[in-house]
Amino acid sequence: xxxxxxxxxxxxxxxxxxxxxxxxxxxxxxxxxxxxxxxxxxxxxxxxxxxxxxxxxxxxxxxxxxxxxxxxxxxxxxxxxxxxxxxxxxxxxxxxxxxxxxxxxxxxxxxxxxxxxxxxxxxxxxxxxxxxxxxxxxxxxxxxxxxxxxxxxxxxxxxxxxxxxxxxxxxxxxxxxxxxxxxxxxxxxxxxxxxxxxxxxxxxxxxxxxxxxxxxxxx
Amino acid sequence: xxxxxxxxxxxxxxxxxxxxxxxxxxxxxxxxxxxxxxxxxxxxxxxxxxxxxxxxxxxxxxxxxxxxxxxxxxxxxxxxxxxxxxxxxxxxxxxxxxxxxxxxxxxxxxxxxxxxxxxxxxxxxxxxxxxxxxxxxxxxxxxxxxxxxxxxxxxxxxxxxxxxxxxxxxxxxxxxxxxxxxxxxxxxxxxxxxxxxxxxxxxxxxxxxxxxxxxxxxxxxxxxxxxxxx
Numbered sequence: 001x002x003x004x005x006x007x008x009x010x011x012x013x014x015x016x017x018x019x020x021x022x023x024x025x026x027x028x029x030x031x032x033x034x035x036x037x038x039x040x041x042x043x044x045x046x047x048x049x050x051x052x053x054x055x056x057x058x059x060x061x062x063x064x065x066x067x068x069x070x071x072x073x074x075x076x077x078x079x080x081x082x083x084x085x086x087x088x089x090x091x092x093x094x095x096x097x098x099x100x101x102x103x104x105x106x107x108x109x110x111x112x113x114x115x116x117x118x119x120x121x122x123x124x125x126x127x128x129x130x131x132x133x134x135x136x137x138x139x140x141x142x143x144x145x146x147x148x149x150x151x152x153x154x155x156x157x158x159x160x161x162x163x164x165x166x167x168x169x170x171x172x173x174x175x176x177x178x179x180x181x182x183x184x185x186x187x188x189x190x191x192x193x194x195x196x197x198x199x200x201x202x203x204x205x206x207x208x209x210x211x212x213x214x215x216x217x218x219x
Numbered sequence: 220x221x222x223x224x225x226x227x228x229x230x231x232x233x234x235x236x237x238x239x240x241x242x243x244x245x246x247x248x249x250x251x252x253x254x255x256x257x258x259x260x261x262x263x264x265x266x267x268x269x270x271x272x273x274x275x276x277x278x279x280x281x282x283x284x285x286x287x288x289x290x291x292x293x294x295x296x297x298x299x300x301x302x303x304x305x306x307x308x309x310x311x312x313x314x315x316x317x318x319x320x321x322x323x324x325x326x327x328x329x330x331x332x333x334x335x336x337x338x339x340x341x342x343x344x345x346x347x348x349x350x351x352x353x354x355x356x357x358x359x360x361x362x363x364x365x366x367x368x369x370x371x372x373x374x375x376x377x378x379x380x381x382x383x384x385x386x387x388x389x390x391x392x393x394x395x396x397x398x399x400x401x402x403x404x405x406x407x408x409x410x411x412x413x414x415x416x417x418x419x420x421x422x423x424x425x426x427x428x429x430x431x432x433x434x435x436x437x438x439x440x441x442x443x444x445x446x447x448x449x
Contacts, residue, residue: 009243015250022254080242084296102246102280104273105253153315168257170270172277179316179350180343189319212267213256 001116002044003027006036006059007051007078016049019105020112023167033057037065045073047115050095052079052086060086060093067094074119076111078103106160106173113163127162129217132202134162143202153178154198161207161217170214235292238283245283249276278411285413288344288420289399297424301339306445307332309342310368310379313349317357324362328353332370336377338445340425348421351414352381352441360385360438378444387435396431 003025007013013029020027028045030036034057040048052059063075077090080101087098096118097111125137133142141148141158150158160169160177169177171188178191195215199207207217252269255261314328321328356366364384371378388396388403395401399416415429422429426446433439 009247012243012247012250015247015254019250019254022257080239080246084293084300088296088300101242102249102276105250105257108250168259170253170256170273172270172274173253176277179312180346189323190316193319211263213263213270 001025001046003112004036004039004045004048005029006031006033006048006054006062008032008054009051016108019108023109025112033059033062036062040066040071040073046119047074047076047112049076049078049112052077052090060089063090063093063095074115076115104173104176106164106167106169106177109164109167110160110177117163129162129165129206129219132162132206134159141202148201150198150201153194154201157194158198158202161215165217165219168210168214168216174214231290235287235290238287238290241279241283245276245280249273252276282411282413285411285417288417288424289413291420294424297341298339301341301425303337303339304342305335306338306340306345306377306379307335307370309340309346310349310370313346313353314368317350317353320354321357321366324357324360324364326357326360326362326364326366328357328366328368330368332372334372336370336372338377338425339448344421345425348418348443349379349381351418352443355414356381356383356385356439359383373447375447376444377447378442380440380442382438382440384438387437387439388431388433389435393431393433397429 003020005013005016005020005027007016007029008031010031013031017027017029028039028043030039032054036048036050037057039045050059050062057065059077059079063077066073066075075095075097077086077095077098078101079086079090079098087100090098096115099107099111125135127134127136131144134140135142136159139155141150141155156178157174160174171191174191175188178194195207195209207215209215252273256266256269256273258266311330314330318328353366353368360366360383366384367380367382369380369382371380392403396403397415397419400412401416402412419429422443428444430442430444431439432442
């Protein structure tokens with residue numbers, strides 16, 4: 001999977017590239033809107049991470065140019081400024097999703113995976129991890145062929161882990177994922193409680209605790 | 220407009236810009252730390268320390284977001300994105316996520332509503348409001364006490380009350396608790412001192428009002444009153 005990172009803050013761009021490489025994505029970095037358009041027209045990418053505030057041609061303008069040229073590549077917008085306004089403008093201009101800074105790696109990876117799945121032609125709705133199977137169209141989880149009953153929050157957490165096998169998630173990231181990043185101060189305990197209940201249903205062997213860090217689902 | 224108004228407007232704008240500008244460096248720090256946290260070749264004890272650093276970065280970010288709400292930026296724009304959603308399921312979600320915290324203190328939270336009801340809202344912001352009220356109730360109440368969350372659905376209004384049997388707030392402090400950075404207990408470590416000020420601003424954003432009734436030693440009752448848009 002090839003991802004183009006369009007971000008004028010070089011350090012941030014490098015951090016994102018490093019993160020994506022750990023997840024075996026191929027990525028290219030460009031630092032302004034014009035370069036982004038050139039690159040997208042020249043080469044194949046599966047997804048574009050597009051910052052809004054950039055010199056010369058900003059992210060919204062890049063996106064409009066792409067959509068006017070009937071290019072339907074998946075675009076995830078990144079922005080720090082005037083969040084609400086940017087979000088409305090970005091989605092109006094044809095962005096597939098929007099992430100505001102500062103975002104967590106979890107959130108970024110989760111959004112990238114879900115966009116890639118949405119855009120891929122050979123889309124399969126079933127994710128597997130050993131004897132565990134999740135069908136994200138039917139919203140169904142099976143363990144050794146047997147359907148499990150999960151609450152919506154439990155499903156949401158398990159989905160994150162299944163889509164990000166071998167990635168560690170901290171309690172903070174999980175609690176932001178469940179309740180939004182404003183409400184995390186006191187909900188770390190709730191994350192642990194959910195994980196405990198999920199383990200009761202899928203067994204102890206899947207999601208591992210990493211002491212004082214968080215949780216991981218191993219392949 | 221006079222010179223003072225101009226000056227105030229300029230200060231307001233500069234402060235708003237500052238809050239935006241700080242977001243990018245925070246993102247750089249956070250993404251960098253988190254790449255190290257998921258990197259299993261980094262020693263465990265180093266990763267454990269970085270988890271704490273990320274929590275501090277998140278704290279700065281909360282502060283920035285809270286200040287943005289207090290500054291009242293983009294309220295009109297934000298209201299355009301409001302959706303009609305169930306207030307009951309939103310409050311239930313908050314109660315569910317705070318449940319484990321309450322059970323640590325063996326407190327019971329009960330939620331009572333006669334019927335479902337919807338209001339125009341920004342879901343995340345409104346959740347923050349109820350998160351603040353209910354987690355305060357937990358924090359300022361003794362073990363084994365009861366917290367009641369009650370809905371009152373009337374013809375023109377919907378009110379949600381959060382009632383605790385906690386330490387209560389003195390009459391003289393009752394108006395001050397809604398001020399930014401005001402703490403009844405100066406030594407309190409938890410929170411950034413903006414919780415109720417932000418809750419109040421979020422209520423105003425939703426054309427709602429928060430009122431407080433409290434008696435020292437008896438407990439407090441916060442009521443959020445929404446207008447029905449029917």
